[in-house]
Amino acid sequence: MxxxxxxxxxxxxxxxxALILTGYISxxxxxxxxxxxxxxxxxxxxxxIAKTRKRNLFTYQGKTGKAVDDIKxxxxxxxxxxxxxxxxxxxxxxxxxxxxxxxxxxxxKLLVKKRVDExxx
Numbered sequence: 001m002x003x004x005x006x007x008x009x010x011x012x013x014x015x016x017x018a019l020i021l022t023g024y025i026s027x028x029x030x031x032x033x034x035x036x037x038x039x040x041x042x043x044x045x046x047x048x049i050a051k052t053r054k055r056n057l058f059t060y061q062g063k064t065g066k067a068v069d070d071i072k073x074x075x076x077x078x079x080x081x082x083x084x085x086x087x088x089x090x091x092x093x094x095x096x097x098x099x100x101x102x103x104x105x106x107x108x109k110l111l112v113k114k115r116v117d118e119x120x121x
Contacts, residue, residue, distance in 0.1 A: 006045055006049070013041060013042065017038065020034065020035075060105060060110060062102065063082060064101050065079050065082070065086075066079065066099060067095065067096055067098050067100050067112075068085065072093055073090050073092050073093050074090065075089070075090060077094070079110065079112055081110065086109070086110045087108075091103060094114055098114055099114070099115035100112040100114060100115055101115040
């Protein structure tokens with residue numbers, strides 16, 4: 001969903017272009033700044049729309065948390081990620097209290113494995 005000001009800006013841009021094309025605005029002192037404003041507003045609209053479409057607020061892949069239960073490989077249990085309780089399927093045996101890392105999601109359940117601290121070489 002785009003921001004609330006996108007539709008009014010589109011209407012303003014169309015009106016300015018229509019006034020220029022029909023000749024109602026023909027003075028270069030008015031046309032040049034109008035075109036600059038149209039260009040800037042178009043750029044900002046495209047930027048805002050593109051930025052909001054790339055964002056996925058519900059991605060948990062790569063996040064870490066803690067196991068609430070003992071979870072055997074392939075079975076379901078509960079974990080806490082970002083302060084929320086999630087049902088999770090373990091990709092390996094995990095004990096209660098161990099740090100976990102989210103590897104993905106299936107049917108609204110997190111796929112988790114033990115968190116391994118990777119050393120930087």
